[in-house]
Amino acid sequence: MSARIIHIASNTFREAVRDRVLYNLIAFALLLSGAAVLVGQISIDIERLVVVDLGLSAVSLFGIVIAIFIGIGLVSKEIEKRTLYTVLSRPVRRWEFIVGKFFGLAGTLVVNTFFMAIGVFGALLYVAHKFSASDAFILVALYFIILEFLIVCSVALLFSSFSSPLLSAVFTFSLFVIGSFAEDLRGFAFMAHGFTRWLATGAAYLVPNFSALNVISAVAHEQHVSAQLILQNSFYALFYTAMALFGAVLIFERRNLK
């Protein structure tokens, strides 16, 4: 990776930290500790299930919100505030800027997820008093959540490279919601006929398949996640992310910064 990409990524990470993005961890900690105490009092034998389900869902939700709201401004804010002018007038290629921004946001989300994961395991230890072997799959669920973030970041960046922050937020959030029901969309496409089938199949494969990346419920119920699914999801998420980034670069390379 070029040194310039690393510098741009570091600066993006620093911006997120200084904009107090990581303060969301306080809200997360409060939510999880409150839930752990409450669950300990009202549920019998399902404390683990509730804490894992709630904890991982919160990790996902908090991260997605950050990914969308920072991702949509990554490029447009730089153009609007003209901070980009003094960056691109240096020996920085436009694709390096896009990739650097992506890694900066992805890094922020990974650090954020790391701290939230500590919270989840802490809450789990509080309610279950010990860890079991199946808890290792929580790490797999967290890995899938990070893959989910990578896709959302790249999609937000793609929209941000040609539209306004508001529209980018609407597009990215819509795509996230549709992608969360990607399996249902594929089921619908399978049952449909004619042009509708063609259209639904196209849409089903175009939107990111977030439902395949969501193993929170399975992990909460102590079900195993197969190595094949881990491989498939890794390949799928990285491919989708790369394609979205490629699209963002293609658009941004041709954009006039008026």
Add this chain to the structure above:
Amino acid sequence: MPAIEILGLEKTYMVGFWRKRPKRALLPLHLTVQDGEIFGFLGPNGAGKTTTLKMLMGLVFPTAGTARILGHEWTEPEVKAQIGFLPEQPYFYDYLTAHELLNYYGQLSGVPGKDRKRRIDEVLARVGLTDIKGVQLRKFSKGMLQRAGIAQAILHNPKLVFFDEPMSGLDPLGRREVRDLMEQLKHEGKTVFFSTHILSDAEALCDRVAIIHQGELRGVGAVADLTSSVQGKVEVIWQGTEVPAAMKALGADCHITGDTVRAVVPETQQDAAIDALRRERIRLIAITPLRTSLEAYFVEKLQSSQTTAGTSA
């Protein structure tokens, strides 16, 4: 080798809802800036100065034409390592301090780590930004941001510096300091290309200027050449509060200010004017040929283009 060769760069934006209506921001521009000179790019607001600079910086793509900077194709990233750029009304990452900002830009420009801190301290002192350690840019005044902008433009010791309205937002002292800095850069052998609509700055600083209006180059040349055209008149200044009758007879255009009188007479009447003052035993202060100021040249170029536009309409 010229520092900048602009070879027919032009820009047309497509405007309107369907982006089908062309709007020409810059007509084909041919311009050469020599190595080591201070070159002023003059024009009123909206003339096409910033568009030209943005094209040279690779921020806006030209509709046609090309350019060479320091002997290379202007789009080559290697060229950018040798140029500095101050955008108009610069805005920076306001969560950073000036030191952090310059460190970031130094990294992007490839300034080696061991030299970076020294260079940052040097350029900040040079633009008069001292005692600002730990202060985030969001707390900077407009003038301080402008100074930080100049610092980032010269941080990596570029051979060629582009300034877009560098005096904007500065008080008279700040403007003087920037003028001094630009002269220092010239003495260091650097080429300075700056856009402005403040003609006194250009007149005081520039070796050559170009005047652009409505996207079209109206004139280019050395400031001395543009302002040296004698108008065939002389200005005679003497001490007193009255105009002798003989002077009035010469058709002098006289203005009394305090205890001095200024009269403009045709050059052919210069000797007669001096004789008239001698006869009246009036103390002569100065006789100077009237020359076209840069402002007069600028206004003339702008007015001639408006007249042409009016005639063709």
